[in-house]
Amino acid sequence: MRFATIEDVEARMGRGLAQAEREIAEYVLAAVSDAIAGEFDVPDDPPAVVRLIVVEKAVGALNNPQGLASFSEQIGSYQRSGTYPRAADVGIRLSDAERRMIRRALGSTFRPVPLRTPYT
Numbered sequence: 001m002r003f004a005t006i007e008d009v010e011a012r013m014g015r016g017l018a019q020a021e022r023e024i025a026e027y028v029l030a031a032v033s034d035a036i037a038g039e040f041d042v043p044d045d046p047p048a049v050v051r052l053i054v055v056e057k058a059v060g061a062l063n064n065p066q067g068l069a070s071f072s073e074q075i076g077s078y079q080r081s082g083t084y085p086r087a088a089d090v091g092i093r094l095s096d097a098e099r100r101m102i103r104r105a106l107g108s109t110f111r112p113v114p115l116r117t118p119y120t
Contacts, residue, residue, distance in 0.1 A: 002033045003046050004054040012055050013062070021062055028058040031092045039094070040102055047105035053098050 009025045010016055017025060032054045036042060042050060072081035094102075 001037060001042075001044075002029050002054075003036065003042070004029050004033070004051045004058070008051060008055045009058045009062075012059050017062075024061055024065070025058045028061045028092065029054055032057045032094075035092055035094060036102065039099075040106060042102075042106065047102075049101050049105040053094070053101065057092065 006017065006022060006025055006029070009029070036050060036054070070081065070083040073079070
C-alpha cells in the first residue's frame with residue numbers, strides 16, 4: 001500500500017514531473033511506504049503525517065538524488081557552492097525524528113530501549 005501519490009509529490013514541488021522524475025518518485029514512494037508498513041501498524045486511512053514523510057522523502061530524492069551534503073562547482077573564474085539543508089534525510093531510511101512523528105501520529109510513544117550491561 002502506498003501512502004502517497006505522484007500527484008502529492010507534484011503538488012509539493014509546485015510543478016509536473018518529467019517521465020524520469022516520475023519513475024524515481026514512484027520507486028521512492030513505494031519503497032518508503034513499504035519501509036513504514038514493515039515497521040508500523042498503519043491503518044488503511046493513515047494519518048497525514050505518514051503521507052507527509054513519504055512525500056518529503058520523494059522530493060528529497062528528486063532534489064538531491066546523490067544524497068550530497070554540499071556541492072561546489074567552478075567554471076573559469078566563476079565558482080558556486082552550497083549545502084543541502086537535510087542531506088541526512090535523503091534516501092529510504094527513516095530518521096529517528098520521522099519514526100517519532102509516526103509513532104505519535106499512530107498514538108504510541110513506546111520506544112524500545114536497548115539494555116546495556118557492564119558484564120558483556
